[in-house]
Amino acid sequence: MRFNKTLIIIFLFSLGTRVAAQTWVVPDDQKAVVAPLKFTPDMQKQGEQLYMKNCQSCHGLPGKDNWAKLTPPPGDLSKEKAQKQTDGEIFYRITTGKVPMPEFRNILPEDDRWSVIAYLRSFNPKYIQPNPVAKAAFTGRIVTLSMQYSEPMKKIVVTASEQLKDGQAGLASGVEIMLYVKRYFGKMQVGDVKTTNAKGQALFEFPADFPGNKDGYVEVSAMVNDPKSIMKTTPANATLAIGVPTDKPSLTATRAMWSTRDKAPVWILLTYTLSVIIVWGFIFYIIYSILKIKRLSNG
Amino acid sequence: MDDSNTPHSNNESENQKGSSRRDFLKNLGLAGVGVAAGAAALYSGHIFEAKKEVSGDQKVLLTQDGKLVQVDSLEIKALEKNGKELHETLGREGIPGRRWVMVTDLSKCRNARKCINACQGAHQLRPEQYHMNTLQMQDTPGTAPYNMPKNCQHCDNPPCVAVCPVDATYKRPDGIVLIENDRCIGCRFCMAACPYSARIFNWIEPKDAANHQGEEYNVELNVPQKLGTISKCLFSADRLREGKLPYCVEACPNSVYYFGDENEDAVTNGTTKETVRLSKLLRDNGGYQLMPELGTKPRVYYLPPKNRLFPFEEAKDATPEKV
Amino acid sequence: MTMDDNNLTFDKITSDLTHHIRINKGFMVWMGFLTVSLAVCLYAYSMQLRTGLGVAGIRDYVTWGLYLANFVFFVAASLIGMLISAVLGLIGMKWLTPITRIAETIAVAFAAVAGLIIISDMGRPERLAYVFIYARPQSPILWDVTVITTYFVLSLLLLFLPLIADMAVIHRKVASLPSWLKPVYKSLSLNFTDRPEQNKIINRSIRILLILLIPAALSIHTVTSWLFAVTSRAGWDSTVFGPYFVSGAFVAGSAAVIIAMFFFRKNYKLQDYLTDMHFNNMGKVLATVSLVYLYFNINEFLVPGYKMKRADAVHLQELFAGKDALLFWVVQLGGLVLPILFMLFRRFRKPLPIMLISIAVLIAAWFKRYIIVIPTQEHPFLPIQHVPQNFVHYSPTLIETLITIAPFILVLIIITLISKFFPVIPLHETAREKGIEHIKFD
Structure with a gap:
């Protein structure tokens, strides 16, 4: 009886995950995306290296069906089920990810993602690459950011200006701004994404307990949040004395049993x-x- | 104590006893001389710390990690050292102003062992030699099993360093516990002292030793490995110097590892490259350390294996061949 | 005393105690056997030198194996010199006089060889000098090296000082002494002519040595115990490790002395000097130190066994009822509890039975070191995974065993040489104790 119950639970569970798996829908416009370049053997070679580093631990070696037993099953990407997708679909899935698959948006640059696809397609003899379409000429907004710290407000003020159609400069409202602080291994986002107001300003509260260098300086940069690259943007950088002065002693400063x-x-x-x-x-x-x-x- | 009762004495006269007492006082005097000499030796041993001349002439220099620093001109010495000595000096000084720290998120580890492969490749290790090893843990019979990558914890109170007789393993100002295999005598006291079993030994000729013969020793990478010496995780000190994340951190496909500088309160995920606040990450996820009760003060934190992304499965990898 | 002291002359004592100082066939055969055995073991060591410590069974988890257990055993056995000479000597137990030199010989031999064992356990023996060049005063290894060297020198001096007078007699009186050895004895006797000033220096030096020997000896084994006790490993993380090791050392050393006494008495015909009384008393000493050791054993195992903390529980379970249980109980019962029970009876303190008991105790003492050193390392705090089987369970290799045997051969060689070329029983002191006037030095 208990066995049956377990079976039912397993069945329901797998059903649930199957449904979940099927809900990973790729928008039609993304499906239609094609690679900007012709796939070359060099690209495939580079794609192979990237695949081994980033994909193989779950998806296994193409053609070997040795993918990891996960839920939902990652599957062998050289097989029919994966290969019947368009390049755009694969590209979208790599870019956005879906738990437990990581999103590779920030891990692999676009070209690298296409290289991986080139590699995967090399396992499909029937595959014919659609004609590459280079990125369309730019027609969107051109936004430039500037930044300063407002002492009275205790806030960082990021101002977005944009080049209007008539060539005049104007304040850009409705632009999503992200604030970053430079750390040793990369940039750390501070606070959430803010949208510029009618004055083209986005105000960021800076945490009071944030460590700066020994004089309290922090390197801050503001960027436009533009995941689809529909704008041409110039970020703003500044070194501001808004951090907590941090000058911790060396970890070997004191005499100790473990010292030299x-x-x-x-x-x-x-x-x-x-x-x-x-x-x-x-x-x-x-x-x-x-x-x-x-x-x-x-x- | 009576002289005549000891097996080695003969029956000495009272007079002789008196003189032996005088001799004892003489011995006491000798002990006094010993104390004075000891104090002198001790003092001379520390004089180097106090003795620092200053010229007042400050020079601005660029450090290895790209920082401008002001240094008294008397302190500047031309580096006429060869590469090996330079490595050793830098290897002992570390990267100034940093306190490296690692965070391992156990909820994301599925024992892919990519970290291990990357590490073993970088450090010329055999398959059974682990600087980083993923263990299949189960804390108590009633709790769920999970995978736990385990490397050197780079303790702030390192029991291994305390016992080293020759300063071959040492802790750097930036927190990394390193091993200089040019000095290691192979006594393995550090291995016995480490409660995390983090250290390994080159019992036999290291991997591809013939190919690496004559290569210059890099203390921050601990290659080439040397027969009869210790090896261990170094937090990829060579990569940190270049501003890169450690080999294992970078190689992980499952966002398990964060690595960063405690002084900056920031750690960067090796997979997503996302940088987050260390204090917040630990606070929000219930970060903890391994065996904190031992007082070793590790520099590696763990995030508990809750809401695991991957089901636990028994490790299926083959055990390395006998060596 | 079983001997009629009145009939003794100095010449009789001299001939009784020195008649064995000659190179005879038995000695040559015995030394030849030891040398050949040593050569075999040294060949094994040369293999280790060439290819590294990997020839031994020790690996990353059990990283200290037979070599270190052996080292602890040798340090332990050497401690007896201090117990017999210094502690009991300073208290003034006169019956010990004939045993002091045996005890000092054992101390010198075992301390000297213990130093060598440590070298055989080094991954990089050619870097031995680094221990002094880069000496780190925080490391118990530096302390250990320092105190063992010190103890060895103290013991050597304590062995040498009473020998000065004896050698002055030997080079004058002993006819069997090979002629080429005479000048050696003469120069080693430092022109000793039994003048009061000379005796005074010797006696005073001996007293200073006896006093220094006590802290030095306590240190060598306490520091050796700290090699383990300063770690946080289950089974080693113990506050009683110092006294536990020291009392255990007295057990091993007393047993070694009794065995040596038995064979010297038989081979060198010393029945008149090493009497049943001596064996009886040494049996009491062994029983006493064994009781103290038993007391520390109870502390060492009962207290953690009562609490069964997680890591301790794994370790103790293996010892009490697991893989190492047979060895553990044989050693504890057969090497400690049963001998104590036997030794309570006078008839088991006769020379032959007490010698047999001592052999059992000494063998058990060696395996006890094995039990202290190895099982703890098989149970680290974190699981042992993804490594070859031989990393998980330690099994010594043949080469390793041979290298472990070598120190025993060396100790036998040293003891044989010392006992062969010097009186096993102090000549002068025996004469003095029996109230016999000194001979005239011409």
């Missing part, structure tokens, strides 16, 4: 040195006395 010899705890140095000197002092004294025995002899 130069920084050994004083009591250990003392105890060790003294014990050795005292005991060996006696030893040398005894050796010296022993040698005296010879001189004290009768003849």
